[in-house]
Amino acid sequence: MLELIHALKQDFPNITFEPSTEFCWSPQQQTITYPKQSIQDTLGCWSLFHELGHAIAGHTTYTSDLELLLLEVSAWDVGCQLAKKYGILIDNDHIQDCLDTYRDWLHQRSTCPTCGNQSLQQDAQAYRCFNCRTSWKVSSSRFCRPYRRLAPTLKTSPTAKTRQAMFH
Numbered sequence: 001m002l003e004l005i006h007a008l009k010q011d012f013p014n015i016t017f018e019p020s021t022e023f024c025w026s027p028q029q030q031t032i033t034y035p036k037q038s039i040q041d042t043l044g045c046w047s048l049f050h051e052l053g054h055a056i057a058g059h060t061t062y063t064s065d066l067e068l069l070l071l072e073v074s075a076w077d078v079g080c081q082l083a084k085k086y087g088i089l090i091d092n093d094h095i096q097d098c099l100d101t102y103r104d105w106l107h108q109r110s111t112c113p114t115c116g117n118q119s120l121q122q123d124a125q126a127y128r129c130f131n132c133r134t135s136w137k138v139s140s141s142r143f144c145r146p147y148r149r150l151a152p153t154l155k156t157s158p159t160a161k162t163r164q165a166m167f168h
Contacts, residue, residue: 005048015052017031019034019035021035025052025055032048043094049082053076054071056082057071069106
């Protein structure tokens with residue numbers, strides 16, 4: 001698979017490919033990081049193409065949890081198309097398993113802690129239930145458990161904050 005990294009570096013000279021501890025696309029640095037040992041197996045190869053999908057699709061920021069999920073779907077779509085050009089087929093069940101982690105995360109964050117209704121995001125860190133009018137805040141991090149903290153009076157800004165992205 002090291003031959004694959006070499007080929008990708010040649011085919012995508014504007015993107016830096018760097019060994020690291022995790023698979024990640026950094027739009028600010030135009031860098032894809034990858035665990036060198038993981039690149040030797042099939043799942044690692046698929047993850048590399050997923051990150052390349054983020055890069056080629058131009059993913060840089062997102063303003064809502066749903067938009068993040070849509071960017072992940074897009075990265076897999078682009079990654080699959082790219083992988084085919086290198087003779088690699090990415091298993092759809094694997095893609096759906098990966099997307100399920102985002103779907104589950106979104107479901108937990110958007111569930112009203114009072115009545116259990118699915119609700120809409122108000123801004124980067126806040127949801128409000130249209131059923132019982134409960135408001136709650138969530139962490140801006142995608143990498144932690146989706147805690148929900150009730151917010152008795154939640155004011156939402158007219159413009160949603162844009163979050164700088166580090167895609168995984």
